Amino acid sequence: MxxxxxxxxxxxxxxxxxxxxxxxxxxxGREGDEFSVGVRLGKIERLKEAASKSLSLRxxxxxxxxxxxxxxxxxxxxxxxxRRALEMARATSEDPASGLPEPDLLGQYEGDLGLYSDDVxxxxxxxxxxxxxRAEAAALEADPRIINSEGASFEAGVGRKVYxxxxxxxxxxASSYCAVSVTPVAQTNGGPGGNLERDYWYSVSRRAGALxxxxxxxxxxxxxxxxxxxxxxxxxxxxxxxxxxETAASLLGHVFEAVRGDSIYRKASFLAGKLGQRVSSExxxxxxxxxxxxxxxxxxxxxxxxxxxxxxxxxxxxxxNYLLNCYTARxxxxxxxxxAVRGLAGTPGVGPKNFYLKAGSNSPEEMxxxxxxxxxxxxxxxxxxxxxxxxxxxxxxxxxxEQGELAYPVAEITVAGNxxxxxxxxxxxxxxxxxxxxxxxxxxxxxxxTVGGA
Numbered sequence: 001m002x003x004x005x006x007x008x009x010x011x012x013x014x015x016x017x018x019x020x021x022x023x024x025x026x027x028x029g030r031e032g033d034e035f036s037v038g039v040r041l042g043k044i045e046r047l048k049e050a051a052s053k054s055l056s057l058r059x060x061x062x063x064x065x066x067x068x069x070x071x072x073x074x075x076x077x078x079x080x081x082x083r084r085a086l087e088m089a090r091a092t093s094e095d096p097a098s099g100l101p102e103p104d105l106l107g108q109y110e111g112d113l114g115l116y117s118d119d120v121x122x123x124x125x126x127x128x129x130x131x132x133x134r135a136e137a138a139a140l141e142a143d144p145r146i147i148n149s150e151g152a153s154f155e156a157g158v159g160r161k162v163y164x165x166x167x168x169x170x171x172x173x174a175s176s177y178c179a180v181s182v183t184p185v186a187q188t189n190g191g192p193g194g195n196l197e198r199d200y201w202y203s204v205s206r207r208a209g210a211l212x213x214x215x216x217x218x219x220x221x222x223x224x225x226x227x228x229x230x231x232x233x234x235x236x237x238x239x240x241x242x243x244x245x246e247t248a249a250s251l252l253g254h255v256f257e258a259v260r261g262d263s264i265y266r267k268a269s270f271l272a273g274k275l276g277q278r279v280s281s282e283x284x285x286x287x288x289x290x291x292x293x294x295x296x297x298x299x300x301x302x303x304x305x306x307x308x309x310x311x312x313x314x315x316x317x318x319x320x321n322y323l324l325n326c327y328t329a330r331x332x333x334x335x336x337x338x339x340a341v342r343g344l345a346g347t348p349g350v351g352p353k354n355f356y357l358k359a360g361s362n363s364p365e366e367m368x369x370x371x372x373x374x375x376x377x378x379x380x381x382x383x384x385x386x387x388x389x390x391x392x393x394x395x396x397x398x399x400x401x402e403q404g405e406l407a408y409p410v411a412e413i414t415v416a417g418n419x420x421x422x423x424x425x426x427x428x429x430x431x432x433x434x435x436x437x438x439x440x441x442x443x444x445x446x447x448x449x450t451v452g453g454a
Contacts, residue, residue, distance in 0.1 A: 003160075006031055007172050009073060010055065010164040016082055017059045018166050022089075024060040024100050025166045028303060028342060029053075032159020033121070039132045040151040049125070056344050059085045063094035069344040097330040098347075100304070105326075105336065106169045107307035114294040116174040117207035121158045123178075128154045131180050131214050138218025139184040145229065146222055150198060152182035156208075169305040177296065179204035180211060182218050186225045199225035199379075204436055206294045224378070227399065231411035234400060234453040240374040241415060241449045242367055242401070245432060247377045248441035252357055254419050255286065256439060257387045259313055259321075260350045261328025261339075270390035270420045271319060279319045280423035283360055286314040288323055290338065290353035297353040297438030304348055306338035313355075325350050357441040360429025364443040367428040369404040375451050376401055377415060390420040396451075414452040422446055 010027040017025035031053040038046040055078075056069035066088035070081045136152035156178040164170045181202035188195050201221035203212035212220075243251055263269035271279060290308030292298050299308050304326050312320045324332070325340035325348045341351030368376060381395030393416040399406045430443030 006053070006055075006160065007162045007164065007170060009078070010162050011170060013055065013057055013078055013082065014164050014166050016078075017057065017085070020082060020086060021061070022059040022086065022166075023062055025057065026100060026304075027055060027057050027162075027164050029055045029162040030159060032157055034157045035125075035128060036153065036155045037129050037132055038151050038153045039129065039136060040149055042133055042136065044129065045151065047129075054344050055081075056342075057081055057085050058347075059089050060099060061086070061089045063096055063098055064089050064092045065095070065098050065347070066092055067345045067347070097327050099326070100165055100167055101306060101326045101336065103167050106167060106305045108171045108301040108305070109291060109308050110300070113291065113298045113300060115206060115298060116158070116176045117209070119208040120156050120176040120178050120206075123156065123208055128156060132182075134214035135180050135182040135218040135221075136184075138215040139182050139222045140218075142219055142222035143186070143226055145189065145226060146184045146186045148185035150183040150185060152218075153180070155179045163301065163303060163305055165305055167305075171301050171305060173300050176206055177204065178208050178211060180214055180217055182221045184218075184221050184225050186229055188229050195229070195231070197225055197228040197231070199228055202436070204296065206296070210294070228378075228397065228409045228411070231397065231409040232400075233412055234410050234451065236450070236452045236454075238448055238450050240371050240427070241446045241451065242364070242371075242374060242376045243444045243446065244364070244376065244378050245430070245434060245440070245442055247380050247396075248357070248444045249437065249439050250380050251419075251422070251444070252286070252355070252441045253439050254385050254387065254392070255423070256323070256352055256355050258390075258419070259319075259323050261322050261324035261332060262350055263387060264322050265328055265331040268388050270388065274319050275322070277319055278317045279420065280314055280317045281426045282317045283429050284314055284317055284423065284426055285312070285358040286356070287312055287358060288337070288339070288353050288355045292354045292435070295354040295435060295438075297355070299353070302338045302340040303342045304336070304340040306336055306340065308338055308353065311337045311339075323350055323352070352438045354435065355439045356433065356435070357429070357444075359431050359433035359442045362428045362430055362445075364430050364432055367430065367443065367445040368401055368406065370428070370445075371401050372403060374401040375399075375410070375413075375415070376406060380415070385419065390418045392417050392419050392422065410453070412453070415449055416452060417449045422449065425449075
């Protein structure tokens with residue numbers, strides 16, 4: 001579609017809804033191209049190229065609302081979409097917290113956030129397939145103990161999002177992303193009868209030119225899987241635990257779930273009612289930043305037309321803000337933080353922008369050297385987390401620490417504790433923060449978690 005065509009269709013749909021009797025309306029449109037390829041042992045196992053477009057409409061009749069969506073932009077289809085949304089709204093119950101944002105809250109960031117790069121679109125299909133093959137080849141060639149592969153992939157997408165509402169807000173932006181990953185399999189001594197291990201690595205960016213080379217991704221994946229060979233079991237004990245950046249980001253994801261406005265107003269979070277209180281150690285500062293250039297969670301406005309900004313969540317251990325959309329803000333008597341996200345239909349939810357724990361001054365090596373005994377976690381398995389109570393128990397794998405050094409790999413273990421207590425026990429924050437997704441954290445050293453083993 002032409003650059004302004006989607007926006008014009010959304011505007012006309014909103015105007016049509018108001019003309020048909022809606023007290024307010026909003027439309028969200030998306031269009032884009034997606035690509036993905038999976039190769040295994042050099043051969044293509046899956047290949048997808050797809051173009052899509054969609055448009056959702058939410059209408060309000062006073063405090064009643066309903067939404068519907070379509071991928072057919074023909075006039076008859078859009079008229080049917082409007083009728084259906086209005087009919088459903090008449091059948092719903094009233095909700096005093098429902099509605100569009102207050103007009104003075106609407107806006108958008110006008111600068112360039114680096115969300116779109118044309119080099120992603122310009123890559124040929126052959127170049128994209130070659131990226132996956134090169135990553136896998138580099139992993140397989142790294143060591144004779146790497147005997148197989150679960151595959152490598154390359155993904156890319158370019159698209160455009162439009163949001164329009166009846167308060168005369170209209171905004172649009174383009175975005176792109178690409179990613180390469182590989183999962184090699186290694187065997188002890190590279191021969192039959194040895195234990196098999198798998199691991200992975202990846203690179204992701206808004207720009208193709210900013211990706212790590214496929215060869216470096218493959219070699220990093222190889223290093224990660226080789227260090228898992230010969231894994232042992234350990235006895236259950238309580239020790240310090242070092243979470244690498246990937247597992248620390250997973251841990252931080254549980255904190256995000258606990259500060260989401262819907263968890264808070266339902267009192268389904270261990271952080272409910274704790275604004276202004278100390279909830280973690282003083283070396284922890286967590287920020288939600290929608291304006292980070294090239295960030296995978298950056299955007300000029302959220303899915304309700306609220307301008308993106310930076311929200312301090314935890315500052316030196318003190319909980320400063322929850323993350324809210326307009327609905328949850330009204331339920332809590334607070335102001336939205338511009339964290340509205342939505343799918344094709346339904347009401348907006350609450351999602352992260354670039355939600356991250358700020359880097360500290362400790363290197364991962366320094367934190368490991370400080371321990372006589374402990375666990376360096378490189379993988380977390382399962383979903384044993386209760387956000388209501390904070391209780392935490394996850395399957396894990398990693399490397400055992402003895403006398404300040406990584407001694408040997410361990411597997412078939414669990415790491416257990418309570419997220420609320422865990423935050424208070426963060427003793428070290430690494431200097432190795434990298435943004436590989438909308439949630440990111442550096443290496444973290446946590447004092448005294450239960451590691452369950454044999």
